Amino acid sequence: MMNTAxxxxxESFIELGARERARSLxxxxxxRELIGPFDRLTSPWLxxxxxVTQADDGVVVARGRIAGQPxxxxxxxxxxxxxxxxxxxxxxxxxxLELAAEDNRRxxxxxxxxxxxxxxxxxxxxxxxxxAIAEIHAAIADLRRYQPVIGIVAGTVGCFGGMSxxxxxxxxxxxxxxxxxxxxxxxxxxxxxxxxEYDSRDRPFIWSITGGEQRFASKLVDxxxxxxxxxxxxxxxxxxxxxxxARHRSDxxxxxxxxxxxxxxxxxxxxxxxxxxxxxxx
Amino acid sequence: xEQLNFTFPALDPASGRALAGVVGSGDxxxxxxxxxxxxxxxxxxxxxxxxxxxxxxVLTRVLAATPLPATKIEINDFGATPGxxxxxxxQAFEELTGSGREA
Numbered sequence: 001m002m003n004t005a006x007x008x009x010x011e012s013f014i015e016l017g018a019r020e021r022a023r024s025l026x027x028x029x030x031x032r033e034l035i036g037p038f039d040r041l042t043s044p045w046l047x048x049x050x051x052v053t054q055a056d057d058g059v060v061v062a063r064g065r066i067a068g069q070p071x072x073x074x075x076x077x078x079x080x081x082x083x084x085x086x087x088x089x090x091x092x093x094x095x096x097l098e099l100a101a102e103d104n105r106r107x108x109x110x111x112x113x114x115x116x117x118x119x120x121x122x123x124x125x126x127x128x129x130x131x132a133i134a135e136i137h138a139a140i141a142d143l144r145r146y147q148p149v150i151g152i153v154a155g156t157v158g159c160f161g162g163m164s165x166x167x168x169x170x171x172x173x174x175x176x177x178x179x180x181x182x183x184x185x186x187x188x189x190x191x192x193x194x195x196x197e198y199d200s201r202d203r204p205f206i207w208s209i210t211g212g213e214q215r216f217a218s219k220l221v222d223x224x225x226x227x228x229x230x231x232x233x234x235x236x237x238x239x240x241x242x243x244x245x246a247r248h249r250s251d252x253x254x255x256x257x258x259x260x261x262x263x264x265x266x267x268x269x270x271x272x273x274x275x276x277x278x279x280x281x282x
Numbered sequence: 283x284e285q286l287n288f289t290f291p292a293l294d295p296a297s298g299r300a301l302a303g304v305v306g307s308g309d310x311x312x313x314x315x316x317x318x319x320x321x322x323x324x325x326x327x328x329x330x331x332x333x334x335x336x337x338x339x340v341l342t343r344v345l346a347a348t349p350l351p352a353t354k355i356e357i358n359d360f361g362a363t364p365g366x367x368x369x370x371x372x373q374a375f376e377e378l379t380g381s382g383r384e385a
Contacts, residue, residue: 017304037301037313050283052329052358054305055313079306 011229014154014178018060018075021115021154024229025073025236026064034061035092043086045125054080059089061096067237070103070110072096078117078157085163086122090132097139097149104146111147111240114140114170115154119185120161133162140169148172148244150236153179153212154227160185169250172239173221174232175212181221182210197268208271218278220249255281284331288341292322296351300377303362303370310359310367312374317352328359340364344371351378 016024023031035041037055046053058080062073074093076083085093093114103110121129140149151170153159155178159167164183167173175181184192186200199205208214216224222239225231259281263269295316302312310328317323324341355371362370 037311038299038315047283050329052283052305052327052360054311054358055301055356077304077306079304079309081305 010226012227013229013232014156014176014227016229017079018058018077018115018117019062022060022062022073022075025113025233026062026066026071027068030064032063034063034096036060041088041092043088043122043125045086045128049124051081051124057086057088057092058083059092061092066111066113067240069240070108071113072100072110073113073115075115076117076163081122083116083118083157084122085118085120085129085133085136086125087128087132089122090129090136094132094135094139097136097143101139101143101146104143109147111149112143113150113152113236114166115152116159116163116167117154117157118159118161118163119157120163130162133166136163136166137169140166144169144171144244144248146244148239148242150174150239152232152236153181153221154232155179155212158182158210168220169248171244171248172223172242174223174225174235174239175215175221176225176227177212178227179212179215180207180210181212181215186210209269209274214271214275217275219282220278252282284328284334286326286328286334286337288324288326288338290322290324290341290345292317292320292345292352293349294319294351296353296378298378300374302373302377305358305360308361308363308366310357310362310370312370313356314374314378315354317354319352322350322353322355324355324357326357326359328357328361330359330361336364337367340367341371344368350375353378 040055042053043057058077060075065071074096097112100110100112143149148171150172151167152174154176158180160182164181186206189198190200212224215221223235225235259277262277299315303310305311322345326337
C-alpha cells in the first residue's frame with residue numbers, strides 16, 4: 001500500500017482548502033460560489049471580542065453539478081477558527097440545505113455534500129452557533145427524504161460536537177485514515193474523565209478510538225478511503241448513484257441502544273471491544 | 283487586534299478580483315479588487331498589535347517596487363510572518379493579472 005510510485009500519483013484531498021475541495025468534487029467548470037468572500041458576510045460577533053474575521057466566515061457554499069445532476073457542496077474551512085460553527089457560517093450551511101430541499105419539492109433533484117472539518121460550535125458565538133447547528137440537523141433530515149446527503153470527514157481537524165450529530169444524520173459518511181469523528185473532542189473527555197482513562201496527547205490511542213479506520217470497522221461510516229481526490233470523487237458518485245437509503249443509520253436507534261446494553265462500563269473500553277459490539281449489533 | 287490603512291501610487295484599475303490564503307494560524311487572507319485609477323489602498327486587520335511599521339515596510343516593498351494595477355486590498359491576518367505576507371499578496375496579484383480564474 002505504501003508504494004512510492006502510487007503515492008506520487010495521488011492528488012491529496014486533505015491538503016486542499018475548503019474552496020478547492022468543493023471545486024474538486026463538482027463537475028469541471030460547474031463551480032459557482034454563493035455568498036462568497038467578496039460578499040463579505042462575516043461574523044458580527046468576533047471583532048467585538050478581538051478576533052479577526054474571515055471574509056467567508058470559514059464556510060464555502062458551492063453550487064454546481066455532480067455526475068451531471070444539480071448539487072450543492074458545503075465545505076468548512078478547518079484552518080479558520082478550528083472550523084467552528086458561528087451564526088453566519090452555520091446559517092450558510094442550513095440555508096443551502098433548506099433551499100436544496102425546496103428544489104426537490106419543485107422537481108429539481110439537488111443533492112448535497114457536506115465537508116465536515118470542525119470542532120463544533122464557535123464558543124464566541126455560543127447559542128447562535130448552537131441554534132445554527134440545530135437548523136443544520138433539521139435541514140439534513142428534511143433533504144435526505146428526497147436525495148442522499150453525503151458527509152465527508154477527511155481530516156485533519158475531524159468532526160466533533162454538534163456537527164458530529166450532523167455527520168451522523170447524513171445518508172452516507174466517507175472518512176480517511178486522518179479523520180476523527182466523535183461527539184466530544186479528546187481534551188474535553190480527558191478533562192471530564194481523567195487522564196488515566198483518556199490521554200488526549202496519546203495520538204495513536206486517540207486515533208484507535210475515534211479515527212476513520214476504527215469508525216469504519218465499527219460500521220459508523222460507509223466508506224474508508226485513501227487521501228486521494230479521484231477516490232473521493234468516485235465514492236461520492238457511487239453514493240449518489242445508490243440514492244437515499246430506505247433506512248438511515250440514525251433511524252436505527254433500537255440497534256444502537258442494544259449495542260449500548262452490551263457495554264461493560266466496569267472495563268476500560270478498547271478499540272477491539274467497541275468494534276466487536278458494533279459489528280454484531282449493526 | 284489592530285486595524286491599519288495604507289495607500290500606494292498605482293496604474294489603471296485591476297480588471298478582476300482575487301482571493302489568496304486563509305485566516306489560519308501564521309497565515310492571512312488577501313482580497314484584491316479593482317481600485318480607483320492611480321491608487322492602491324490596503325486595509326489590514328491583524329491579530330498582532332504594534333507591528334504597523336513592519337506592515338508599512340513589507341507593503342512598500344511589494345506594492346511600491348514595481349508599477350502594479352490599482353487595487354483595493356483587504357488583509358485579514360492571523361500572525362503571518364513578513365515572508366508569508368509577501369507571498370500571499372504576490373499570489374493574489376498573480377491571479378489578478380495571470381490566467382487567473384475568479385475566486
